[in-house]
Amino acid sequence: MWTKKKPCLRIDESYLKCKSPGCEFYGNEEWHGYCSQCHREQFQRRRKKVGFEVQHQEPHNSSSATSLKEKYVKASLPEFSKFEEKKRQQTEKTKKILSGIFRKSPEASKEKVRVESLLRSELREVEAVRQEAQDLLRAIGPAADADVHKCIRSFYKKLVQEVENPMTAIEDLSERTQNFYQLLTKRFDEQAMYAEMTNDQKEQLLDYTEKYAMTYMYQLLFCPPTTTDEEKDLNIQKRIRQLNWVSAKHMDCGINETSTETHDLVYSAITELLGMDSAKAPQDKLACVVRCCQKIFTLMQYCVEGPTSADDFLPALIFVVLKANPARLKSNINYVTRFCNASRLMSGEGGYYFTNLCCAVSFIENLTAESLNMPEDEFSQYMEGKIVPSNTWESALIMCEGMHLMNENLLRFAELSKKSDILGDEAEALRDEMVAFHDEMLQRIDDLKESYPLIIKPLKEPTDLDAEDPIVHELPPPLSPQVVTEKPKVAEIDSPESPEWRLTPLPDPNLTAVNYDFDLSDMSGGDLSTCEDLGTPGYQSMETASVQSLDLNAYHPTVVVKPVETPGAASLLDDPPIQEEVELPSPLKPEPSTSYQGFSSQGWQIPSIPCETGASRLGSDRSPGPMDNS
């Protein structure tokens, strides 16, 4: 497959290939245009050269150079024996590299002293990392905890040793770090002390290890002086500054530069991206990128219909990177690429967004007139600053932002005043309504008062039939039926008050019951008119009780039988009085019309009427009876 190469469409194939003549592999800018193998060879050769150069330069250099030389020789001596070098001359390249190395060498000499102090400077943060992970560490148990930290310690001791050697390439450190992650993963899987952990815990522990180690060695590994990261940072920064005229329109990403909402979201995305530089652990930097990208997705929601695809997302990200111009962008990207667990970069959301960021940076680096769809000369004029477009982001931000804000605020005020007007109107309407309601209610109350005048009625009290009524004791003793025989007395007695008056008219003993019945029928008539007042004490008499009981019977079928069955009761209300009147000259005739009271007072003295038995029985059976009736 590799041998069947055809010319690439965009870039010449030879440009992509390794710079070593005759090498069939592709080159990589990271390795100065060599493939990995040739780069390594180049690097070894370079070390050798440096050793020689330093020796040669010794007479010309100051005393500090002497110590430097010793160091270099020491460092490079083992390399001599280790590697067999191919002789391929790349003089130009080597010179360039050498100059780079000598520029850095004074720093390298101080390295040893710095390492300790640098590591110490991170101690507090490392402690914070450890604090954060306390739950996890407790969960995995002290043995695993100790083992993990032992691994980390041995790892960074080794790494520090390598870092102290200024000849160590950053790629070696990176490879060592990645190997460490892999070994640790393997260890977690194989060692017995980790056997009880869940996969999640292992993942977390690996994260923790990475965070701990990388935070600890951040100063050594981030933008180390042996690399050209710093130079690249400056280059991209300059490049982005040159491109400050690029607007969202150029990027074709549909961001509306003038709306405040998008401003805010672009700002927050930029803030997240800038935050990347202050994070220390690779995964924290990655998290910043992820957050930045999520902000961009939110932003795109305002600008594009439907969900954001990569077609919209990448231009927006490029735009944000251009506007953010993050500090030490390249260093950060390289640091993450080198020291973040590679599996994290190859997959997952973080990996995807980080890849996008790399793409954005790469796009910015290689930006041409063609990629912005504009004529070459216009592009170059922009780049040289000959023309300044009127609608750039900056001008929108700086010059017009005040106006924008004012307009926005005016609009908001107008809206608010409209709302407050509406509120006032509604409040007034509500007040009117309340007044109207109040009036209406008063009116209705008056109407009701008129149509239903207030009448205070006596309190109703339930009648307790079983209660001992003191009045009963005050009553005259019950009459004996024998008295009835004294018939002739009836005519002589005038006064209705006299108790005997009632009984005298009865002509013969056979008719006693009949007479009582007659009285009762009248009584019942009287009672009916004052039915409501049954409960009042004045009427608490045997008669009323009996009458009640009669009424009650109609409502209670269970007890109906008895009172009705009593011989008197059947004849009580209807025919008997008529028969009586025919047969007997009733002494009662004139009296009831003159005084009604007499009847009731007479009635109290009746000792036993047929209904009474029913009444007493009723009362004992069901005390709430009278209450029902009232």
Add this chain to the structure above:
Amino acid sequence: MANRSGPQRPNGTAQAKICQFKLVLLGESAVGKSSLVLRFVKGQFHEFQESTIGAAFLTQTVCVDDTTVKFEIWDTAGQERYHSLAPMYYRGAQAAIVVYDVTNQDTFGRAKTWVKELQRQASPNIVIALAGNKADLANKRSVELEEAQAYAEENGLLFMETSAKTAKNVNEIFLAIAKKLPKSDQNAGNASGQGRRLVESESTAKPASACCSK
């Protein structure tokens, strides 16, 4: 690339095998790459997509035989100007879907260049599928089914005409890819390797799978 929490646990015999694969979507812009994925992942088409914010990175799981295949779908920007960035996306991908629009001959041409590029530059055992999207617009068709079919056979690609709108063949094409992906433990073992090393180790395993390399 099976994930680390995969099947090779010493004491996880009862565990179902889980393989995670990275799948890139390539194709000219506006051929419906993201619609295709949204249909596959969320079962939605344009009208119902309010709830979805981003369609650039999505994951979906499918079951093939006794294996659970987790797709991690990376969308790419289809515009011509971003073409040169594509290798960054398909680096380390185990599968790719090259999408074209059946109503647009140009997009088919672009798809062919993508396929060529993938075969030359991506991981050697990458599974490539060709999807002719918008098959519901048959009356506006300008790329014939036979033409694309012949091309796919010639290049050893999976091929289907799909429609994100009617959901035709959407799940099918992902399932076909899942079936074709190597799910051996050997492959899974290479998972956590670094990009470079991953390529190396995969090229050693190349003879074992002859899915798309010509």
